[in-house]
Amino acid sequence: MQGLVSRAYGQLPCARYLLCSVADPAAARTWLGQVAPGVSTAADRDEGCALLVAFTYAGLAALGLDDESLATLPRPLHEGMVTAHRSRILGDTGPSDPSGWRWGGPANPAIHLLVVIYAPDEAELERELGERRKAFAGALAEVGPPIDGLLNGGTEHFGFADGLSQPVIKGWPRRTASVRPAAPPPPTKWEEVNPGEILLGYPDNYEKPAEGPTVAGRGDARSLLPVAPWAPGRRHLGHNGSFLVFRQLAQDVPAFRRFTGAASQASAVRGTPLSAEKVGAKMIGRWPSGAALAVSPDADPGEAGTNDFGYHDDDQAGFKCPAGAHVRRSNPRDSSSESADKALVSSKNHRVLRRGRPYGLPLVDPPTKPGEEAGADRGLLFLCLNSDFERQFEFVQHTWLDNGFFAGLCGEVDPVVGPQPAGGGILTVPDAPVRRRFTGVERFVTTVGGAYFFLPGIRALRYLASLDG
């Protein structure tokens, strides 16, 4: 399997994301054959740089995959991230409408491949980039804008620690499953999922094999691919692969700070004001340090602390962590039904493995270099892996984050990332004697690019390299 499945390359803070099209299919296949042995795998330990290769549906077709095999790819990958229904359910409306995207939208060139280079520093990145570009010249053409990801010590641009809670594949030693360099605690019931939730070919949470694309057995003369048990006569192109979601999300940090400041001021009327930091924490569900509100409801303890907590027993009503807070929407844990155990089992059927990183420089006031100004372009390169787009990524986005009726709320979407209405949305913070309600929640996050990809395993890369035209 490719390395991104088991690590986020926390030790390689620089990354360049190349969106490419196939310029010459035969040359592209040759390049793939040369590159496949060097694509970073999960087994690799310390490497200078790391490389990842993923394909859109159009990319697999351009490479020469036959129609019968293409038909075994999941419908969301075939349709792509941009359809009327999908944009509706992913919140890609208004300012996030795909017609305005920088890449991946109907007004942008078709994307066939995503090639990502991870490097320990800028100099290494440029060097590696130069070599890779020489190698794929003529085979691939870069069709997207330059996209650079830069880890910022595990903090995203609104100022909050990110990547703290990830599903952990049952049976795997818990490696650096997040970008944070802290020592990983042992996996808990909150995090464990079956391998097939992320990796195709393995049993998913329903104990059924996560089915990926297959190819005709007779087409795999060298038996590069394992047999697909659910499809007699066919071989599993998806073995050790996964499906990758990539969305570029621009973050309006000044607007976020304006809102938390204004809300803090409004809260003073009760005599017990919430600081701007606390308003932000109530929106996210964690403090800037990463500590969960459900564990530390009153003040930031200064460090992330445990990820071993639920909502059901102590906080079903959301007085500690509001029910609509971002981390609670992204992972409701045991809160979604009257039985805590059943709720946890159910919510674990919708986990995704996040592998994104920020782009752009953090806002610094006053700025010390270009890119730090308030109006500069910054945000999150959201990447995640799952085996079922609809049950996992799309479900989280549609049924949890962007759902105005999540957890019994009435017309409130995710306060941090949600597609707020034009006049501003509502944020309810449970409190005594009665709730605090803030209006004017703006759309702080805008989608500016996105696509769905197939991330093949190493054997599948070799198979694709061996296709005839």
Place this chain on the structure above:
Amino acid sequence: MTQAVFTVVAGIPDAGLDNLRGVLDEIRADPPENKWLPFAHFDRVHFASLMLAEGLGPSLLILELNADGTAADCLAVLVAEAGPGLDALFAGSEGWPGSTGAAAARSWLEDRIVRPGAYHIGATGRTHERIRQEARLHDEIQRFLDAEEVAGGITGASPASVRSLVQDFVRGDPSLAWARTSPPRQTASERMGHRARLYGAIAAAVLLLPVLVPIVAVGAVVLRMKERTDKVQDGPPDPDHVRRLQDEEDFAAQNHLASVIPVKPGLVRKVLLRTVLLAVNLIARVSATNGRLGDIPSIHFAHWSMINDNRHLLFVSNFDGSWESYLGDFIDKAATGLTAVWSNTVEFPRTRFLAFDGAADGPRFRAWARAKQCSTRAWYTAYPGSTMATIDNNTSIREGLFATLDEKGTAEWLARL
């Protein structure tokens, strides 16, 4: 409070189909105010839909209605107020007398009513008017509290005094006079009636045990033989079919789902299906009266009926959230019950003993459900911005507004806002 959950099913000859499709498209374009059946004008109707089931012999037009009052009263309203619309829908159908003769038209429609084998109503006992009123009460109280907050009225106030402020506000608004009392959701006699029927059925079954046991034993053997060889769906649903379904979904807080599926051939299957539906219905009338069906809180109105001479099983549901979350809920929380019903229809995923496996196989059940889903030609919701959770919450707010509450009760009531 009587509520009617039913469909009107009429055969449509091929010659009339094109015209009918045009009418259905016009209704779909504007369900509340279209020129044929402007549903917003029928205040008693909560949810309605129109389906065209084709490819199973003569085509069937299915009109689904979920309304306050009786089915007959509901149809009488349609005949009186939407005669031309009914003409447009049923003109091609055999024997349609035309809407001008109201009594004949009502009679024709009533002959074609199909009552559910099993049904569920989420907001038990709440009329459309009550749902609307209680939503307005919620909004007014929120507006009041927001204004009080800014004016300093919440500062330093105790829970009891905040509630008192809200009570004063409601008392001071004559248009909210109805909120000062709170009728029960279900009358005692309704409750007792449903209980009596369930216990009666259980008692009858116990009395008939000596007869039932051998029948069930033989039936179980026959069933297992069938289950081993029944055809199951092969592969994923047609992507174009799914795309067409999705193009109609996710515009409101709720969605609609309809399917018309052939029952597996043979008497055993028909008998099993009827029995399971009867059992599900008896149990649901007693245990599913406060919003949830089992552990699933998101269904407004849903029902199963056997139609077309018991050859097909119709299922319609009006539920909150996406198709994906609805099916996920069923797979995770109610697979056994669903399997007991649907394993009697064709190509259902492999099942054991009527209720086991089947829907628990998430991926295959979802593929089957999509393949068998019928296109909803037109769909109306009286309250596109309300979920079961908000409806129930609003009722609880109204119920608790002037009730006698202790400290804990007051805090819980205030937490609803």
